[in-house]
Amino acid sequence: MREDTKLIEIKGLSKVYATPNQRVIALDKVNLSVEKGEIFGIIGLSGAGKSTLIRCINMLETPTEGSIIVDGQEITSLNKRELRIARQKIGMIFQHFNLLSSRTVFDNVMFPLEIARVPRQEAAKRTRELLELVGLADRADAFPSQLSGGQKQRVGIARALANGPKLLLSDEATSALDPQTTRSILQLLRDINRQLNLTILLITHDMNVIKEVCDRVAVIDNSQIVEVGDVLSVFSSPGTPTSRSFVNTVISREVPAELLHRSWAQGEQTHSKFIRISFIGASAGEPVISSMVRKYGIEANILYGNVDRVKDIPFGNLALELIGPPGVLQESLDYLRSRGLEIEVLNNA
Ligand SMILES: Nc1ncnc2c1ncn2[C@@H]1O[C@H](COP(=O)(O)OP(=O)(O)OP(=O)(O)O)[C@@H](O)[C@H]1O
Helix, strand or coil, X not given: CCCCCEEEEEEEEEEEEEECCEEEEEEEEEEEXXXXXXXXXXXXXXXXXXXXXXXHHCCCXXXXXXXXXXXXXXXXXXXXXXXXXXXXXXXXEECCCCCCCCCCHHHHHHHHHHHCCCCHHHHHHHHHHHHHHCCCHHHCCCCHHHCCHHHHHHHHHHHHHCCCCCEEEEECCCCCCCHHHHHHHHHHHHHHHHHHCCEEEEEECCHHHHXXXXXXXXXXXXXXXXXXXXXXXXXXXXXXXXXXXHHHHHCCCCCCHHXXXXXXXXXXXXXXXXXXXXXXXCCCCHHHHHHHHHHHCCEEEEEEEEEEEECCEEEEEEEEEEEECHHHHHHHHHHHHHCCCEEEEEECC
């Protein structure tokens, strides 16, 4: 039998909150699947339905309709006892850490093991290993109030990993942290994803988080998933206005308007096309562009360019004005596309 590569499969998931005077549709027929071993991000504006979605996956919220399969098990149809066992496979971390203030770091991390009735010696050994993993071995006896935000989240991560989960859910885990601490926590999530082959599903409103750690992303808007894709593809060609505005918050893709309106094309016979080329990886567009210019005898003016990184991969944008006879311009674009470049025509002046 073929091994199932999906860790989470969500079908037709809806959630309606009914309050005495209104019904709020927080999720509307959501379908989504998450592969084993990936870091999957869900991004959306406030109120889009992110928290509801992630909380349905471990049944902190009961779906109104639909099914959720986690690691081959239909979570929505379990009884209380089965659900308690299934939840041991699902760790969760939170924006405000949710640590027990009266317990030490060590006892916070050991808490889920106590609940799972793991023998004390074994639990203590596992707790020490987890503290080592998150870089807090020397703070075992501290209380949460004595820790920085980043350290508190490390405790949260160690506690979430205590029962050896297959899935880690992250509910805005870096939203309360400063940018530098955010980066170190995201780095830790990447490390544990790799070392433990742990699948991570995170929700965020911050596209930087998606850019730093995620393999794939889903954009949620108004209770519905409006786009799902590889993070690099969504960054290079966002398919919806919501995705585009999220991408624009971290990567400047916009060509300044004054450049777009200034054309160097002259006369009846020459036209100009403004294009944006997105390139991924080390293949800068440069040699392809110079060979296009030579091959078709057109002019290319560079309007704007930048290079960024998505996860660890260089990712760039270059805006050009191509000038030449209309038919030749079209052939030039076909040539660039045939060389694997992502091309967007910004106008047809
Ligand atoms: N317990 C509840 N009772 C009634 N309405 C709720 C409840 N929880 C959430 N909602 C509503 O459901 C919708 C989705 O909320 P949700 O918290 O899932 O969105 P979100 O994307 O996580 O937003 P935020 O980033 O602000 O937390 C919102 O309109 C919200 O007001």
